[in-house]
Amino acid sequence: MIKKLLVAIDGSAHSIKAVEYAAEIAVACKAELMILTVLKPLQVPKLSKELRKYAELESIEGPDYEAIRLLSSDLLDHAAKIARKKGIEHAETRVETGPVARTIVDVANRKKADIIVIGSRGLGNIEATLRGGVSHRVELLAKCPVLTVK
Incomplete structure (x- = not known):
């Protein structure tokens, strides 16, 4: 039985779709939902295209760590809505x-998530294997089931 779901987001369209799937599953199972975003160390100069657009729309300036944390909090608020x-x-x-x-x-393990829901960037199996996409690595590392949403 699914009691806790963890959905990981990065601001991409696929990750927002993953939130929708995770929420529907959580409602159907009467489960808890956790929404997670992860910042890479020293990510400051490397904002994704989606996050950069969002920052411009929200008038968030300056490529410093606090701006990125604020942007991440806004992204989480949007996903929670x-x-x-x-x-x-x-x-x-x-x-x-x-x-x-x-x-x-690690967060899924610490929080005892029964399933991880994550968006795919649409990479094919061969390309994902060669490039090692995040969703592919999560599938390999996770001890619980992983639902990858396209």
Whole structure:
């Protein structure tokens, strides 16, 4: 039985879709939902295209660590609103720093998540194997089931 779901987001369209799936599953199973975003150490100069657009829309300036944490908090708030629209009363939100895939799996283990839901960037199996996408690494490292949403 699924009692706790962890959904990892990065601001991409696939990760937002993963929030929708995770929220629907959590509502159906009457499970807890945790929404996680992970900042890589020294990520400051390397904002994703999606986060850079969001920062511009929200008038968040300056590529410093605090701006990125603020942006991550806004992203988590947005994801929590999506979850509420799907019927979630409360979702725990977290910003962590570290190697992305390992940090997602570590948080899932510490919080005893029954399943991890993560968005895919749409990489094919061969390319994912060669490049080692985050969702692929999470699937390899996780001790619980992983749902990858396209």
